[in-house]
Every structure is written in structure tokens, then in C-alpha cells.
Amino acid sequence: MILTVTLNAALDITYRVDALRPQTTHRVAGVAERPGGKGVNVARVLHALGEPVLATGLAGGATGARIRRLLAGGGVREAFVPIGGESRRTLVVAAGDDEPTGFWEPGPRVTADEWDAFLGRYRELLADAGVAVLSGSLPPGVPRDAYAVLVGLAADAGVATILDADGDPAYLGVRAGPDVVKPNARELSALHGIILGRSVTVGTVDGAVDAAAAIRALGARSVVASLGPDGLLAAAGERVYRAVPAEHVAGNPTGAGDAAVAGLARGARTGQPWPERLRDAVALSAAAVAAPVAGELSLEEYERQRAAVTVTELR
Amino acid sequence: MILTVTLNAALDITYRVDALRPQTTHRVAGVAERPGGKGVNVARVLHALGEPVLATGLAGGATGARIRRLLAGGGVREAFVPIGGESRRTLVVAAGDDEPTGFWEPGPRVTADEWDAFLGRYRELLADAGVAVLSGSLPPGVPRDAYAVLVGLAADAGVATILDADGDPAYLGVRAGPDVVKPNARELSALHGIILGRSVTVGTVDGAVDAAAAIRALGARSVVASLGPDGLLAAAGERVYRAVPAEHVAGNPTGAGDAAVAGLARGARTGQPWPERLRDAVALSAAAVAAPVAGELSLEEYERQRAAVTVTELR
Numbered sequence: 001m002i003l004t005v006t007l008n009a010a011l012d013i014t015y016r017v018d019a020l021r022p023q024t025t026h027r028v029a030g031v032a033e034r035p036g037g038k039g040v041n042v043a044r045v046l047h048a049l050g051e052p053v054l055a056t057g058l059a060g061g062a063t064g065a066r067i068r069r070l071l072a073g074g075g076v077r078e079a080f081v082p083i084g085g086e087s088r089r090t091l092v093v094a095a096g097d098d099e100p101t102g103f104w105e106p107g108p109r110v111t112a113d114e115w116d117a118f119l120g121r122y123r124e125l126l127a128d129a130g131v132a133v134l135s136g137s138l139p140p141g142v143p144r145d146a147y148a149v150l151v152g153l154a155a156d157a158g159v160a161t162i163l164d165a166d167g168d169p170a171y172l173g174v175r176a177g178p179d180v181v182k183p184n185a186r187e188l189s190a191l192h193g194i195i196l197g198r199s200v201t202v203g204t205v206d207g208a209v210d211a212a213a214a215i216r217a218l219g220a221r222s223v224v225a226s227l228g229p230d231g232l233l234a235a236a237g238e239r240v241y242r243a244v245p246a247e248h249v250a251g252n253p254t255g256a257g258d259a260a261v262a263g264l265a266r267g268a269r270t271g272q273p274w275p276e277r278l279r280d281a282v283a284l285s286a287a288a289v290a291a292p293v294a295g296e297l298s299l300e301e302y303e304r305q306r307a308a309v310t311v312t313e314l315r
Numbered sequence: 316m317i318l319t320v321t322l323n324a325a326l327d328i329t330y331r332v333d334a335l336r337p338q339t340t341h342r343v344a345g346v347a348e349r350p351g352g353k354g355v356n357v358a359r360v361l362h363a364l365g366e367p368v369l370a371t372g373l374a375g376g377a378t379g380a381r382i383r384r385l386l387a388g389g390g391v392r393e394a395f396v397p398i399g400g401e402s403r404r405t406l407v408v409a410a411g412d413d414e415p416t417g418f419w420e421p422g423p424r425v426t427a428d429e430w431d432a433f434l435g436r437y438r439e440l441l442a443d444a445g446v447a448v449l450s451g452s453l454p455p456g457v458p459r460d461a462y463a464v465l466v467g468l469a470a471d472a473g474v475a476t477i478l479d480a481d482g483d484p485a486y487l488g489v490r491a492g493p494d495v496v497k498p499n500a501r502e503l504s505a506l507h508g509i510i511l512g513r514s515v516t517v518g519t520v521d522g523a524v525d526a527a528a529a530i531r532a533l534g535a536r537s538v539v540a541s542l543g544p545d546g547l548l549a550a551a552g553e554r555v556y557r558a559v560p561a562e563h564v565a566g567n568p569t570g571a572g573d574a575a576v577a578g579l580a581r582g583a584r585t586g587q588p589w590p591e592r593l594r595d596a597v598a599l600s601a602a603a604v605a606a607p608v609a610g611e612l613s614l615e616e617y618e619r620q621r622a623a624v625t626v627t628e629l630r
Contacts (some may be wrong), residue, residue, distance in 0.1 A: 029421075095337075101339035
């Protein structure tokens with residue numbers, strides 16, 4: 001079973017309006033709600049693929065209850081640990097063909113007791129897990145080294161870890177030795193910058209290869225960087241791979257990285273060879289971008305994309 | 316006891332942001348939530364005044380549960396009838412001193428069985444009520460003559476009614492003979508227009524007096540029109556009154572009409588003479604406008620405003 005961890009779960013709300021006119025009142029034509037947060041997105045993709053998955057994390061209040069109910073309604077097994085605070089909402093206002101306008105609520109404050117309760121539950125859930133996916137931001141109150149602790153506990157239980165995080169929590173997590181780290185281009189630059197102690201902008205494939213090497217030297221067993229339309233760059237074992245989609249896919253990039261992580265998690269669970277694992281991850285990512293609704297993807301589109309991914313060995 | 320009816324209850328959410336920039340993502344600096352819908356606002360003002368009040372209506376889903384919990388948390392007794400649909404949210408984005416930007420979700424669809432269940436509950440609650448306040452829009456599925464039915468049932472139970480609604484539901488409700496109808500300037504024009512079968516814009520005090528007379532002729536026992544900063548115009552018994560605040564009050568007009576209705580409801584319950592009733596309604600309205608947070612009001616400000624209201628008999 002794959003265990004996904006979402007410490008800052010969200011209720012993703014989309015408002016459809018004709019046009020966004022600041023300082024006026026809008027009648028919302030359509031409201032869509034889905035359970036969100038990066039780990040939750042990964043769990044939903046894995047469930048769509050028929051993979052056994054369990055979503056855990058922290059969720060609280062009416063919004064937390066709604067997130068859990070929507071997950072269960074979609075058939076995704078969940079074991080979220082309740083907190084006293086109210087889980088956050090992320091609101092997107094979609095107006096015609098305009099770029100969306102987003103409003104991200106701050107996360108709930110988590111108490112030390114709630115964090116301890118989560119660690120207890122996480123330890124229990126690791127017993128049945130083959131892979132743990134650790135994704136997304138930390139809500140206030142959760143210690144900055146949370147991902148380091150979770151990576152360490154998974155290693156103690158013999159469970160592989162995939163870490164998809166940003167900034168200091170990602171840096172501290174990498175030092176604990178996760179099996180896979182999955183930064184996007186911006187996060188790759190940020191991580192490399194923290195390691196080097198200076199500002200870094202990774203702008204080339206060679207630069208990405210250097211950054212991945214630095215992250216592996218810090219503790220990660222492998223690094224898979226998602227470079228948007230340029231696909232994935234992966235440093236694993238003795239090799240460096242690049243996997244690119246056949247064509248530029250137009251659409252909504254929200255959730256594309258999470259779909260790639262789902263592919264990597266499935267590959268880690270089954271011990272899939274890296275080239276095939278990356279092919280899956282790129283195809284899932286492209287299918288997520290092509291989906292009409294952010295966070296959904298079509299298995300047919302995934303199969304179509306899969307046939308067209310190019311995987312090359314750079315080194 | 317005063318019974319308030321809110322058939323389209325709402326969760327009022329306010330997002331505070333530095334500036335609204337369309338087609339970008341905003342980190343929300345502050346989130347405020349309060350139970351809303353016009354009847355709920357009336358109930359909260361009455362509760363703040365120490366009046367015995369019970370809030371009923373229709374509420375459903377996670378949002379409905381949150382509305383009820385927030386009401387109870389504020390000490391307001393509630394007996395909402397549950398529905399299967401999700402109650403609506405009304406979101407306001409407040410950016411510095413700009414006018415707010417609002418997003419109103421559509422209301423939930425109400426089934427015939429749910430409406431019947433409400434009517435049963437309403438009949439029971441009328442047994443303990445002195446006044447019933449019927450406020451706001453009708454969600455989809457509730458019959459257009461809902462307010463007419465509720466006015467009739469209240470009359471059968473010997474309970475006075477105050478109707479604050481718009482358009483056809485208001486027109487049909489007036490024909491059933493409520494004790495007080497409380498349109499604002501726009502609603503007054505609309506109601507007079509429906510009665511006359513042509514477009515009407517009430518622009519003068521004489522025009523408002525004519526419109527009020529037409530509404531009384533249609534069935535309302537008395538009419539109190541709220542004219543914004545110009546105060547109230549009331550046609551009741553053999554008299555026409557005007558009640559105006561001492562000064563223009565700067566602030567947020569949201570909820571000012573509901574605060575006025577609360578004053579009228581309390582006056583109806585206690586049989587307060589009309590001039591004093593109107594003085595209270597204007598002062599409560601002005602105190603609501605002056606409040607820093609929409610939907611709140613200070614009793615001190617109410618007392619201060621009350622001393623400064625001018626009530627005159629026009630006829």
C-alpha cells in the first residue's frame with residue numbers, strides 16, 4: 001500500500017464567473033469543490049490508477065470534515081488525524097479564458113499534542129505501507145524538521161519515501177535520506193541555493209544535473225526534477241535520465257507535479273525500472289495538464305501520452 | 316419570542332488581502348466567518364439587544380453545519396431544518412480601502428419534502444412566537460409563494476409578521492397581508508412597479524408615500540421603507556412618519572437594513588408606539604453602519620445614535 005501524507009490539507013474551491021470585476025459583486029455561475037493539498041492529489045491519482053493507497057495527514061473543522069467526506073465519496077481510503085483548527089481553503093476564481101485568480105487561506109495552527117498524535121498514527125500506518133509520499137507545505141505549529149522525522153520513521157520501518165516539499169522543510173528532509181526527492185525547477189534552485197549558501201538559478205540541463213548531484217550528496221538517494229513542459233530530469237543509481245513528452249501539452253499545470261509523484265510512487269512500490277517509471281510519471285503529468293478540470297486526469301489520455309514519451313540516458 | 320426565518324442561510328466569509336490583482340494568486344492575510352443571510356443577521360442583532368429570539372430556516376451540508384455552529388457559538392438559539400443540499404457561501408474580498416469585491420454562490424436546491432418538513436417545523440415554532448420575521452431570497456426549489464404561505468400560517472396562529480424580501484416573492488407575500496413590509500429604496504420601486512405593471516423609480520418622498528400606499532392597498536398592514544442615509548419612511552395606522560439619523564454615518568451599509576428590521580421586530584413584540592419604534596430602527600441601522608465589522612454593532616453606539624434621531628409626522 002502507498003501512504004500519502006498531507007499535513008496542510010485543503011478544500012480546493014473553484015468559482016466560475018463571467019468576468020472578474022474588482023470592487024463589484026459577482027453571482028457565481030458554478031461552484032466546484034475537491035479535496036486538495038499535494039498529498040491528497042497524489043492519492044487521488046493513485047486511486048484512479050487502481051493502486052492501493054491510504055491518505056493521511058492533518059484535517060480539522062468543518063473544512064477538514066468536508067475534505068474527508070469528499071475523499072471518501074471518491075473512494076479514496078483516508079486516515080486523517082483530526083486537529084482543533086480549521087483546515088484551509090484554496091479558492092480559484094475562473095473567468096472565461098483569463099488566467100485564474102487564486103486566494104490561499106493560511107493553514108490552521110497545529111498544537112504539539114496534535115503533532116504527537118499524528119506521529120503515533122503515522123507509525124501505525126507505516127506497518128502496512130510499501131512507500132510513503134510526503135508532500136506539500138507545513139501548517140503553522142508543525143516543526144520545521146517534520147519531514148526529516150517522517151523520513152526517519154519510514155526508514156526505521158523499512159518503508160521507502162518520496163519527498164515533494166519546498167524550502168527549509170525540504171532541505172531538512174533531504175538530510176534524513178529520503179529515497180526520492182521531487183523538486184520542480186524553482187524548488188530545485190532553492191534547494192541548491194540553501195546547500196551552497198547563496199542564490200542559485202538553475203537554468204540549464206547541466207545546471208539541473210549539478211543541483212541534483214548536490215541534493216544526493218546531502219542525503220537523497222535519487223532526485224527527480226520536474227521541469228514543466230521540458231519533462232523530468234532524474235538522477236538515480238549510476239545514471240542520469242531525461243524523460244520528455246512528445247509534444248507541448250496545453251492546459252492547466254495545477255496538479256501535474258502531483259501526478260508525476262503518483263507515477264514515481266507506484267514505480268517505487270513495484271520496483272519498476274527507472275526508464276519505465278519516468279515514462280509513466282511524464283505521461284501522468286501530461287494527462288493531468290490536458291484534463292479539463294484541475295486535479296482530474298483521463299486514463300485514456302495517460303495511455304496515449306505514455307506511448308509518446310522519450311526517455312534518454314544523459315550519463 | 317421573536318422567530319426569524321432564513322430560507323437561504325449563508326456563511327459570510329471575508330478575505331483580507333493587501334490588494335486585489337486579477338489573474339494572480341493571493342496569500343490571504345486574514346479570514347473571518349460569520350453566519351449570514353438576512354434573517355440570521357436580524358436574529359444576531361436581537362440577541363445582542365437581549366431579546367428572546369429563535370432563528371429557523373433551511374441549512375444543509377458542511378456549510379449549513381458551520382452556520383449553525385457559529386450561531387450557537389454566539390449564543391443565538393437556532394432550530395434550522397436540515398436539507399440535503401449545501402448551503403451557500405458569500406465571499407467578500409476586502410483590499411485596503413477599496414470597495415469590497417463580492418462572490419455570491421447560488422443557493423442549494425430544496426426538495427418538496429424538505430419544504431414540507433420546514434412548514435411542519437415552522438407551525439410548531441409559531442406556538443411560542445409573538446412575531447415572525449421573514450427575510451431574504453428563496454433558494455431554488457422553494458415555491459415562489461413561500462412568503463405568502465408563511466404569512467398566512469402566522470396569521471392563523473395569531474403571530475405578527477415582518478416581511479423583508481424582493482421581487483415576486485415579496486409581491487406574493489404582501490398579498491397575504493403581513494403586518495409590516497420593509498423594502499429598501501430599490502425594492503420599493505420594484506414592488507410598486509409590479510403592482511402598477513410598469514417600470515417605476517421612486518425618487519422622492521412623495522413617490523415613496525405613494526408606493527407605500529399602493530403596497531398597503533395590496534395587503535400590507537404597514538410599510539416601512541429604508542432609504543439609506545435618508546432614514547426610514549413609515550406608513551402605519553393613519554399616519555406617515557419619517558425618521559432620520561442626526562448625521563450621515565460613514566461605514567459599511569451591509570446589514571443596516573437587517574438591524575432596522577430587528578428594531579421593528581422588537582417594537583412589534585412589545586407594542587411600542589410607532590415613533591419610538593422607528594427611532595430604535597434608525598439608531599440600530601446607523602450603529603450597524605458605524606460598526607467596524609459588517610454584521611456587528613455596538614450597543615453604546617446604538618444608544619448614542621438613538622438620542623439623535625429625528626422623527627416627524629408627514630401626514
